[in-house]
Amino acid sequence: MQGKKARVRCIFATIFLDSLGIGLLIPVFPDVIRRFGQDTTFVSHWFGYFIAVYAAMQFLASPVLGSLSDRFGRRPVLLVSLLGAGLDYLLMAFAPSMLWLFVGRVISGLTGASMTVASSYMADVSDDSNRSANFGMIGAAFGL
Numbered sequence: 001m002q003g004k005k006a007r008v009r010c011i012f013a014t015i016f017l018d019s020l021g022i023g024l025l026i027p028v029f030p031d032v033i034r035r036f037g038q039d040t041t042f043v044s045h046w047f048g049y050f051i052a053v054y055a056a057m058q059f060l061a062s063p064v065l066g067s068l069s070d071r072f073g074r075r076p077v078l079l080v081s082l083l084g085a086g087l088d089y090l091l092m093a094f095a096p097s098m099l100w101l102f103v104g105r106v107i108s109g110l111t112g113a114s115m116t117v118a119s120s121y122m123a124d125v126s127d128d129s130n131r132s133a134n135f136g137m138i139g140a141a142f143g144l
Contacts, residue, residue, distance in 0.1 A: 004125045007121070007125045008122070008125060008134055008137060010075070010078075011078075011118050011121050011122050011125075011137075011138070011141075012137050012138075012140075012141045013141075014078050014081070014082060014114060014118055015114075015115065015118050015138055015141035015142055016141040016142075016144055017082060017085070018081075018082075018085065018112065018114055018115070019141060019142045019143075019144070020144075021085055021089070026051075029047060029050065029092075030043050030044075030047050032092055032095075032101065033046050033047055033050075033098075033101070036097070036098050036101075046098065049102075050101065050102070050105045053102065053105050053106060053109060054105050054108060054109040054112065055109070056109065057105075057106055057108075057109025057110045057112070057113075058109050058110075058112050058113045059113075060110075061109065061110045061111070061112075061113040062113035062115075062116045063116075064113075065077055065081070065111075065113050065114065065116060065117050066116045066117060066120065069117045069120060069121070070120075074117055074118075074120060074121035074124065075121070077114070077117045078114055078117055078118060078121065080111060081111040081112065081113070081114035081117065082111075082114075083111070084107050084108055084110065084111025084112065085108055085111060085112060087104070087107055087108075088104040088105065088107055088108030089104075090104075091103065091104030091107075092104055115142075118138065119135075119138065122134050122135060122137075122138060
């Protein structure tokens with residue numbers, strides 16, 4: 001029983017970190033883009049491109065990450081997803097060009113589809129008595 005609680009906390013922390021990263025990124029990212037161009041039109045266009053490529057990569061990667069998690073396990077895929085997000089944040093901090101920012105967003109999008117894996121992992125560690133509470137924790141982690 002203790003092992004299942006630790007797994008639920010791990011899933012909660014993973015989703016919380018992913019959501020926190022998204023919540024912090026959106027208001028700050030235009031300032032990151034301004035390092036490469038001050039024009040408002042330039043910043044708004046590139047901001048839209050970065051948001052779109054992140055969403056598109058998540059859309060494409062979600063079934064792939066789900067299949068990989070079925071094959072290799074949920075935890076390794078979740079850890080790789082967190083590593084991809086961390087790599088993107090490092091690239092944003094030290095990117096010498098817009099190309100590197102774009103590469104970071106692609107990597108983050110490909111590994112950012114961890115909600116699918118986390119939901120599957122939560123289903124794996126839940127039984128009928130705690131399923132609704134555990135999935136409620138997913139919603140709470142996303143909402144925080």
